[in-house]
Amino acid sequence: MGSGVSVPKKHEAPAEDCPSLASIVHGLWKTAADAGAVEAAVRDMAKEPENSKVQQFGCFVLAGLSAGDDDDLVLKKHRHRAVEAGAFEALCTACKAHPRDEVIQLKGAMAISHLVAMRAHRPRAVEAGAVATLCRVLRAAVAEASVVEPGVKALQEICELPELQDAAMEAGLLDALALAMRSHPSSLPLQRRGCSVLHGLCSGEGHGRAQRVEEAGALALLVTALEQHLADAELRVVCGAALGVLCEVQRGCVERAIEVGALEALVAAMEHPESTAELQFLGAAAISAICTGDPAGHPRAQRAAEAGTLEALAAAMLRHPMEVELQRVSCGVLAMICVGKDHLGRQRSDRAAEAGVLDALVALKCHPDAALQRSACGALGILCAGKDPGRGPRAACAAKAGALEMLVAAITGHPADLELQKWAAWAMGSIGQQEAGVEVRQHAAEAGCAGALLGCMTASSDVELMRWAAKALESLCAGDTGGVFSEAAAEAGALESLVLALRHHNDPESLRCLAATLSTLLSDDPGLLRLRAVEAGVLETLVSALRINRNDPESLRSLAAALGSLVNKDFGTVRLSAVKADAIESLASVLLKNPKHQQLQETASYALWKICEGDDAIVYRQRVMEADVPDVLRDAVPFHTGEKQQKLQEFIDLIDPEIPRCWGEY
Structure with missing residues (x-):
């Protein structure tokens, strides 16, 4: 036509009015289900269990009828009809009887995966032997991702119910899952689901469950998954959580976790630019579980420092200042890593100071949580303690960062928290020791340290707190540069407070x-x-x-x-x-x-x-x-x-x- 406008032929419908092939097929499945195809498939499979063609077709029908949107109410009805008709039993029997038939194995696993999407069906699936069937399918066709992935998905959904986990483990879940994860390291969906199963099993209360998970090679699986898919936020979270729980519950596996690179993997996850506060907390908690109970010489702390945990923790604390649990766990980990009187322990403290840990701790100055303040004061004291050559520079850096003001604020802001006051007094003494120099002593005098310490001595009847405060005063007054603080202490009433304390405390240690x-x-x-x-x-x-x-x-x-x-x-x-x-x-x-x-x-x-x-x-x-x-x-x-x-x-x-x-x- 002259207008140049094309007009569709009368026998052609506009494209937007044409249904998609998927919707046509889906409609056909619904029609078949309404016509009784579910019951017919199960009935035929039960009649001819040795006939592979019948079993293939039955698995195909059940997989097709049960596929679709899990929230579709009609589909839920069809799935329920299938389960009531005995689909789980039929599928498990077919897969067991025809282990080399790929169609039966694939479609059977897919059908089971679809049917267990409904939580109410999962107990019956386990009773019917679905877990053993899926594990057998996974082992037999481990190289086939199209078989393995739906199988792992089904196992994950079954294990979401804690009451089914022990039965699943008895059916061979761990070995099959580990084999699948090792065989398909690049499959993100499979690795996500596998790590989720491992996390759930470690978190349960079954007898010896964490030990069995660890013996199945879970640590290496989790670390490999994290390394392979570091960019995936969901996997970072589940791996961090699983590593933390496993190392906390199964203390004997900590050394193995270090050997397979758990610390390095956790640090990499925490340092990922898109890591959330949740991941930072889980990473810090996992590192804490690894470093807890460090033997003499602190080899775990040394390995953790070498893996970059100090830098990762400092960055996490500065990035999420109001996340209380993250801050609390991080303070505890910092203290565990930096503890140690040998030269390696002091080197770790130096590295922590260089990594920005002091700034992260001082940033908690105005935080209202007393327990967090307590942890921060303890970590500060550990960082600045010691008799190594770097002790003075560390203390000077802490003072420059505002640590003394933070400690004074902690003492005055939480007068009823005796443990906090003890840690703060000890940290103040560690920062104010002789090696810190006259500038730090002058800074301490100006920051009000003398008044805060004297308040600790006189405001409470707690003998231990009195001693900590007195020792801190002694540390700040010691040496050739202590005179500047001694004057401030005297002006604040130190002599009178000491006399009062001597009169009221006659025990030898206090005297x-x-x-x-x-x-x-x-x-x-x-x-x-x-x-x-x-x-x-x-x-x-x-x-x-x-x-x-x-x-x-x-x-x-x-x-x-x-x-x-x-x-x-x-x-x-x-x-x-x-x-x-x-x-x-x-x-x-x-x-x-x-x-x-x-x-x-x-x-x-x-x-x-x-x-x-x-x-x-x-x-x-x-x-x-x-x-x-x-x-x-x-x-x-x-x-x-x-x-x-x-x-x-x-x-x-x-x-x-x-x-x-x-x-x-x-």
Whole structure:
């Protein structure tokens, strides 16, 4: 026509009005089902079980009639009719009787797969022997993906019901599934379903189930699937979950998991750019299960670090800051990997700091979850602990990242959580140790660490918390650079708090801890803190403690050391106050009662020496002589050597120059 418009011929219908071949076939199947084809197929198969043609046609009909959309109500009706007619029994019998007939095996497996899509049919399928049939089909035609894939699909659906899992395993599920997964590593649907089955079996409560799964080679199967299909989000999740459950439930398989590359596979999954918070959590949990119970030397932690877990965990924490479970598990894993006092353990801590772990932990500063804060404080403490050369730089990095402010916020924000406060106090002491340098101590003073630690000491009656806080104070005040923090601690009331604690805690461990903290606080003070200590009642408290604990040499030594620090570098007020507080008599009593305790003799005699030296201390030295101290010291000389022996003799000479140098007699 001139218009150029084509007009369809009258006998041709427009294309959009033509039904598709699939819809035509589907309609035919429905018509056949309505006409009784389901019952007829099952009946014919039962009548002629040896006739392969009949069995082929029956399997073909049942597979076709049961195929389609699982949500189709009409199809569900047809499937139910098939099961009620005995389809499972007929299909299982056919597959068993004709093991070499590919049509029967393929169509039979497909039909079973379609029918078990309905949960209500699965128990009957298992009773009819469907699992054993499917496993037999899988083993016989393992090279045929068209047979294996529907078979694995059916097994997965059956195992979705926990009550059927044990029966499925008894029917040979594990061996057949493992064979199928190993034979078709590139089939994503098959690997997804196989990994899902393994996960479900590991998660169940059947007797020895996880062990049997592991013995079937599940670890290698899961790792291979993850490596082959890393880009698939669903498979990443199910493999991460399965590896975690298997390593947690079956502790004996952890070493095997490491051998087959589970750590590396998990790290790769976590680092995938499209991995979700769920996958990150599952990966962290699986790594935790592998690293838990690490033997001496921490070989698992070392392997985990080498696999890149520290970097993966840090990235996950920073990427999902509000995922509480992910953060909690990650903190625990970080602590497990970085623990260890050997050089490898400290290297792992260095690597963690370089990987951004410190930033990830500090980012939890404002998180409201107390348990998470507790885990973060513990991980911080472990990262900054140790005596290796990298300890100072790690602590400095932690302080720079805001760790001290985070710890102060944790302590002040959760005053009722004693465990959190203990971990935070310990971490604060680890960061503030001497190797960190003066800048970190200054930072700690400005961040309010002193007030937070003193709050831990005085706000609770928990003895362990008090000790942790005192030890942290001692760590921050120790060394040549500790003076800057000592001043801040004194201004915050450290001396008064220590006196109060000494008066209320008479157990030996607490006395030693508090005395050591007091000694460190005063050790390098030019004089002002000592005067303040006298005003706070430190002298009277120490002297009283010396009298009360006269039968505990270790506590006496700590108390005498604190007294020595207090009177050291003083030529007036403090020594006079010590004398008035009966420090001479108390120290003399310590020496007299412990003549053979070398370290105690050294410490107590040093404190006496510092009280008695100087031209204005003649009266003090006379009181020492009257207490028979020179005789005790003279008897103790042979137990000392070198410089210590020389110092002891100098003290004897100071008290009574008439006493001869007698150690040459020995």
